[in-house]
Amino acid sequence: MRSRVRFAGESWKGHESVNWQGAPDAPPHARIAALSPSLQPGERRVVDSILKDRAGTVERTAQELADAVGVGRTTVIRAAQSLGYEGYPQLRVALARELALEGNANEESDGTLAGSLRAGVARFGARLPNTVSALTEDDIAEFLRLLDGADRVLVLANGLSLSLGLDLVLRLNAAGRPAEMLMDAMSQQIAAAQLGAGSVCIVISGSGANRASLDGMRAAKASGASVVAVTSFARSAVADLADLALVVPPINESFQDELIHTSRAAIMLVIEQLIELFIQHRGERGREAQAAALSVLGSGLLE
Missing domain, CATH: 3.40.50.10490 (Glucose-6-phosphate isomerase like protein; domain 1)
Structure with missing residues (x-):
């Protein structure tokens, strides 16, 4: 008996890739966190860049992101598809939605230890619903x-x-x-x-x-x-x-x-x-x- 739902393998130029098979409404960061270690090196560089600047990614085209990372445009598209999106435009939309929801949930620290603790808990709590997304x-x-x-x-x-x-x-x-x-x-x-x-x-x-x-x-x-x-x-x-x-x-x-x-x-x-x-x-x-x-x-x- 093997797990039927964890990942779907497909070949591309002889390499095995893995695609998102979890909840369709799972946010990009949850998908990247679960799948990043298993992606091809070029795709991993793409998703790492996305995580470092999600807001900037929303404003970039696939070619602009590819140039910034140093990969081909098709690698950016494959990375988006590995994360479970039809293509890069759908990933940009999902990133924009995720950032908007986080903006509503985040609490800024007031510079005190207690304030930093509250802000950390708020950030943590905002992402807890995503723990069941896979x-x-x-x-x-x-x-x-x-x-x-x-x-x-x-x-x-x-x-x-x-x-x-x-x-x-x-x-x-x-x-x-x-x-x-x-x-x-x-x-x-x-x-x-x-x-x-x-x-x-x-x-x-x-x-x-x-x-x-x-x-x-x-x-x-x-x-x-x-x-x-x-x-x-x-x-x-x-x-x-x-x-x-x-x-x-x-x-x-x-x-x-x-x-x-x-x-x-x-x-x-x-x-x-x-x-x-x-x-x-x-x-x-x-x-x-x-x-x-x-x-x-x-x-x-x-x-």
Whole structure:
């Protein structure tokens, strides 16, 4: 079983490219953040230039942008099409719309620490709706189906995604879906190798390139288990290896920004909402499990 909706490969002069397959109303920066690492070098230079000066790009023709970047006009057009637009004019319109919406949402800092904090939170919040722009109905339905029918659920997460794995395990157990997670990379690989058909291995990796997580994924696949990846980039080692990839575009605008200013808040938010959907999906079983969890929590509170 392979993910049906993550990316569409097509050939151009012998090279494989990847096109946007997420929500049609997703803004340009979300598409670029998810796809940039997988684009051809020339296209990547184009989208990097767009991110550096979105307002300037709106005013440029395809030829002007090509001259500024040092590529051919067809590369600019291919970049726009890889992002899911019919052509460069449609990308310019989408950029103008995105900038207008951000202008309404942004809050300027007043120069104080508290003001800078408020402005940062406002910028962050304005982009949160885009975190689900790469997910489709099929993605979510398949995830819920696999999770509900699994004999065992093993969660793998390492590095900066480790806390997200722990959070997912706690939420799944509270929702009546027993799940397990091991902290040691070797123990993870051993457990993954023993899963077998009918089990599900959920891997959380923002970068999509964590070596320990990839080793665990390979062991899980070799055992016959289904592997689900939750990651930030549509074409990454983790997404390519998974049977189902849930791509959550990063809040930061590029792979480099994501490495320097790493944030896992978007993935955490999506995970929380997926568990809420899972509880609804299970109907009465989900409500009973939630009630049992609340009962335990309530008994542990002091007056």
